[in-house]
Amino acid sequence: EGAYAKEGYLQPIGIHRAYLALNEFIKTIKQYPVKQTLCVATSALRDAPNGKSFTSWIKQQLNLDIEIIDGTVEARYGALAALNLLPISNGISIDIGGGSSDLALIKNSKIIDTYSINLGTVRIKELFFDTDSSIEEANAYIINEISKLPSHFRHPQAIGIGGTIRSLSKGIMKSEAYPLDKIHAFSYKIKNHLEYFKNISTASKTLLPYLHISKGRFDTIREGALIFQAIINTIEAKKVITSGVGVREGVFLNSFLEKSNFIFPKNINPSIKSMRDRFDTSYSNTSKQKKSAKKLFKLFSKEENLPKLYLKTLLYAIRLTPIGYTFNIYDAHQHAYYTIKHEFNFGVTHKEMILTAMLLRFGGEKLYDKEVYKKYKTVLPKKQELKILSFIYTVIITLYENSFIEDFEFELKDNLLIIKTDKSLYLAEEKLKDLECPSNIELKIQDIQEIPRFNF
Known part of the structure; x- marks a missing residue:
């Protein structure tokens, strides 16, 4: 403060404030199991003729190393x-x-x-x-x-x-x-x-x-x-x-990603990784669900002209579904919706984030809510596209939550979606009976529901 009018020299008021702030930062750091502290200074110190004197003084007083970066x-x-x-x-x-x-x-x-x-x-x-x-x-x-x-x-x-x-x-x-x-x-x-x-x-x-x-x-x-x-x-x-x-996050990532060429691997989204780790979803493997979702999405993309760009968001929603169950098995989709709205920050556009949240929000019997859609309309897909995406998501989640079948076959013809398996889908079928379908789509299950003979 006041340095640029004084040929760049750090002024007493700025030095005073910087010392107090750094001292408080160090006290905060000591409250946590921190292994490494990185501290960098930017233009104010690199321009200041007395910048290096300041960093030496801080090292002596607070035992903190400050790196002046260009x-x-x-x-x-x-x-x-x-x-x-x-x-x-x-x-x-x-x-x-x-x-x-x-x-x-x-x-x-x-x-x-x-x-x-x-x-x-x-x-x-x-x-x-x-x-x-x-x-x-x-x-x-x-x-x-x-x-x-x-x-x-x-x-x-x-x-x-x-x-x-x-x-x-x-x-x-x-x-x-x-x-x-x-x-x-x-x-x-x-x-x-x-x-x-x-x-x-x-x-x-x-x-x-x-x-x-x-x-x-x-x-x-x-x-x-x-x-x-x-x-x-x-x-x-x-x-x-x-x-x-x-810059603050960049300093951290420069150290954290040093062994991976300073960039996250393509299959890692830091927000998804963080949420799944923090909400302990290690028990849930969504790879089979994502495989079936891709097959079903491909059918709708062809028959209903569903834009292919939405596939990535659909897979995000499936991968993040388990976090809702860590709160409560009841209203799990609502819990996941609120979490994603606040925690799904990195590597996605606002449109991708809110669509992911909405698929979880409407997961279940209802594909669409007029008031919720109205609020976020400017960042959401068209209404019919949202309904179809919500329908695909809910069908996939319902099938896997209510059966132990690993793979399904799908057929979409003349607005009739047929789900095929050589095993029983009794529970899933009961759940899907209550599912709201997009206006032009009907749903049919082709499975085998056999039980042993009985004579009582």
Whole structure:
């Protein structure tokens, strides 16, 4: 705080606050069985002539090692977090910090290049806004710095990291009455919100609440909006996807994924893995269910023109079904629905997350609820598509929960779905009698229900 107006030197007020915060962090860490502590410092310390003196003093006073990382490493950490925890494989990550803005170019799930610009919200605030300079002067300075960005940093997909971009995304969500309260993976088209960004960068602090900006961001959001507009214009971005993770998670993942080339294996979704581990679903093997679901989905994809992109979400729902039973066997689907809404955060779009939750929500006798659908309509499939997906999900879950048969054959012809097996499906058939079918679908069971002879 106050450093950029003093040639970058750390000031007593900032040193005081940093020491107290780090001391409290260390006390918190000691409450847990922590094996390793990673602490990194970014632009404020790397720009400060007395930055190394500060880290030496902290080591002496608190026995904490602080690594001062350069801007390109900072950019890589942010991109590493986004690449592993967002549903993206291409784009340019943008992390607007207090002293620098750090960018990474991502192509085919690899970080190709990184670049750090000496532009940050606190830097612009102290150099221009606190000195009553004009916005035009600040903008000219920003554009001049961004002009140094290499020309290959161009991509239609921007990946927004850090507090400034998250605050802008939250403002957009509130202004649009977005149905989900989840910032991670929220996306939008830039052209629809250019006026909003301009209004924020020119607004007085008294007007910021009316633009849905929280009080904690009043001091630097205008500066951040100016920087953000200049960057997205320079890289020719058309769309933004917001990251709820950043450098902090990237530092962890850099250590955690070191032996796997810094990326989760393709068959691992960290949210699914976490939920299944925490809710102890080790007893449940859903591989047979997923195999049958694929067969049934293929039939509906062909006969009902069901988009193939929904198969992945259907398999997510089947794989996550067991977590509901760890709460209570009654209303298990409701428990799973609420858990997924709050815990299924990483590696999926909002549409995939809410569809997965809805399949579990409607799992059972009912395929659709008018009021629930109305609330989330903007992020859900068409009504008939949702009903068919819910029907497929419920049929598969019912078959496997009410029989010990490992495989089934399905036939869909003239809107009649026939389920075939050479064993008994008595319990499953009784359950499926109450199942609501999509308007044009009928259901028939072909099984063998034999019992021993009796003469009493």
